[in-house]
Amino acid sequence: MFCFQCEQTALGKGCTKHQGVCGKKDHTAHLQDELTGAMIGLARVMEKEEAPNDEVSRLVMKGLFTTVTNVNFNDPTIKKQVEDLHNLQKAIGGGIRDFDMQELWNANEDIRSLKSLILFGLRGMAAYAYHADVLGYHNEDVNAFFLTALRAIGGEEDMDTLLALVMDTGNVNLQCMAMLDKANTETYGTPEPTEVSMTIEKGPFIIITGHDLHDLYLLLEQTKDKGINIYTHGEMLPTHAYPKLKDYPHLKGNFGTAWQNQQKEFDGVPAPILYTTNCLMPVKDSYSDRVFTTEVVSYPEMVHIGPDKDFTPVIEKALELGGYPEDHKMTGINGGSVLTTGFARGTVLSVADKVVEAVKGGSISHFFLVGGCDGAKPGRNYYTEFVKQTPDDSIVLTLACGKYRFNDLDLGTIAGLPRIMDVGQCNDAYSAIQIALALADAFDCTVNELPLTLVLSWYEQKAVCVLLTLLSLGIKNIYLGPTLPAFVSSNVLNVLVERFGLTPISTPEEDLKKILEK
Incomplete structure (x- = not known):
């Protein structure tokens, strides 16, 4: 395997052994390269098309998002995305024109560097576009840029062209973040300063982590009047500031700290954890029976909540485990027990x-x-x-x-x-x-x-x-x-x-x- 897209990559150079620092196995990393190559192939087949349709846009967004660090560790789900991309290439009529990612990893160092900046920027941008898409917000320029940039990654552009495309990636991502901001605020209201407790009240509860506001909303709706409290984790903390989400009285507070502490903080926790986006670390046995994933997040043998978004298995697990018998006080890294966001x-x-x-x-x-x-x-x-x-x-x-x-x-x-x-x-x-x-x-x-x-x-x-x-x-x-x-x-x-x-x-x-x- 070869992967150097995250800050913790091995020896500050790249993960090249049988497993990455993130816990991803070499065969999964190879599949993610294959998925990226298939997206570049689709971009090549689409070169003469005026604009990507919804099916193309969603497959590319999903594929790029899947390859973000700590999102998907599950080979079958990645293989299925590769098959979908191949079928779409064939349907368009261009045949399969996948790109071999080894050409990128073995390229001239500066060319590889610029193309990597573009590729990794696209992956992050796709996550934002995906969250907006879930709420029904789209930007044709953003969707078209994914294909333009993917073609360049698989092409033979020179340094100056690639450097300009690096800046274009940043500019288009500003449009993408603006779209997601609009989607979130028009759907759930403008964030307002809110104090968030880190005390977990006694009784059944569910921890939700990731970034997706819509998944939190659906979970809050499905747990109304069931005697189950909801606690955010990691990047979900800011959701407490959105008026239409904070209106739910059983959205109680925040569990723990940042993503890298989850193996310690989730160890034996008497509640299920729902992962909605990235920041999934390899799951320990002490809580593997209570991990649930949804959307593009996937991990071998963990229960996945599909497109129907029926969180019944999560709810049943919360009631089965029962939560803490007494209030459980948690603190931040510096000992504080109340966080403010919004x-x-x-x-x-x-x-x-x-x-x-x-x-x-x-x-x-x-x-x-x-x-x-x-x-x-x-x-x-x-x-x-x-x-x-x-x-x-x-x-x-x-x-x-x-x-x-x-x-x-x-x-x-x-x-x-x-x-x-x-x-x-x-x-x-x-x-x-x-x-x-x-x-x-x-x-x-x-x-x-x-x-x-x-x-x-x-x-x-x-x-x-x-x-x-x-x-x-x-x-x-x-x-x-x-x-x-x-x-x-x-x-x-x-x-x-x-x-x-x-x-x-x-x-x-x-x-x-x-x-x-x-």
């Missing part, structure tokens, strides 16, 4: 005048966006220490599961605003971008001229497409860690450093000194 652009921009006044009056000296993916690899405590050491007159915006490193800290308030503001999931980088653009407009300057610094952590492909979006907007001097991507060659890195000032993190003390001296 500071999306609607909330922050509603008090923009206060923020601008506080900056002009000297009450707020700097804004930090500290967010992204969490992970198990050593070095991520950097983000905890960085936030702890930010000046008392600064504000920390955060998003995605990286916030679990510090979101239970109480850093006080400035001008009536909490110093830590949770903007939401990783796709809510769109909200953070809109906040930055609005502040730049208020101060009649560019985003790069604001007292704003982005300090990002990455793990998988959704973080890649968010980074490409920020670069496509011309945002400079981003700090990135805990390590740089293995798939970025030294020459491509030099281009990113020269054009955008992309900087690897060092220590909290050194980086803060450098930032605040500017």
Whole structure:
């Protein structure tokens, strides 16, 4: 096998043995390469078509999403997707024109680097497009771009063409995140600041993890008046801020912390866990009988909830297990027991005048966006220490599961605003971008001229497409860690450093000194 798409890839170079660091077996990794090659083949067959139809768009979205790290470990489901893609290629009349992914992995280092940036960005973008599609929201430009970019990955484009396509990937992902933002807010309301308890009340409960708001809604509907409480986990935390979801009284709180702690936190838990998207780690025996998956998430021998979305098996398991006999208190990494979320652009921009006044009056000296993916690899405590050491007159915006490193800290308030503001999931980088653009407009300057610094952590492909979006907007001097991507060659890195000032993190003390001296 060969895979280097996640931050924790073996030795910082690539997983090449019989199993990846994520737990994926070599035969599954080979199948995912085959699936990617089949999608490139479909893109080739579709080259003369005016636009992809719904069937094509959904197969490509699903295929790209399936290959995101920690989504699908199940060979039969991947084989079925490959068969569907082949059947569609034949039906269109072009024959099977699959691409051999070994051509990419063995290509010139810089070409491989640029194509990998595009491919991994597409995978992250497809996850966002998939969530929007579930709610009935589509973007023809996004769907068409998937095919255009896949053809380029299987083609012979030069460095300049590929570098331009890297930036296009970021630009199109901005459209995709805007679509998902619209889908979520029009369906479930505009997020509002909400305190979320980490205490698990006694009695039956279900843990839901992932990113999909629609799955949570359906689960809440099916568990009404059944005496079962629902607790979010990981990237589901921000769902507590949506008015139409928080209206359900049995949506009680948040269970545990980020995805990489699930094997410890789920160990023997007396409740079922429903996985709705990525962040599925290899399942331990101590809770394997209570894991359920849905949508593209799949794991061998685990019960999968199909398109009918009948969560009866999950509900029955919750009632069978019974939950904790007494209230079970949990805390965050720093000992806090209450989390606050819901500071999306609607909330922050509603008090923009206060923020601008506080900056002009000297009450707020700097804004930090500290967010992204969490992970198990050593070095991520950097983000905890960085936030702890930010000046008392600064504000920390955060998003995605990286916030679990510090979101239970109480850093006080400035001008009536909490110093830590949770903007939401990783796709809510769109909200953070809109906040930055609005502040730049208020101060009649560019985003790069604001007292704003982005300090990002990455793990998988959704973080890649968010980074490409920020670069496509011309945002400079981003700090990135805990390590740089293995798939970025030294020459491509030099281009990113020269054009955008992309900087690897060092220590909290050194980086803060450098930032605040500017």
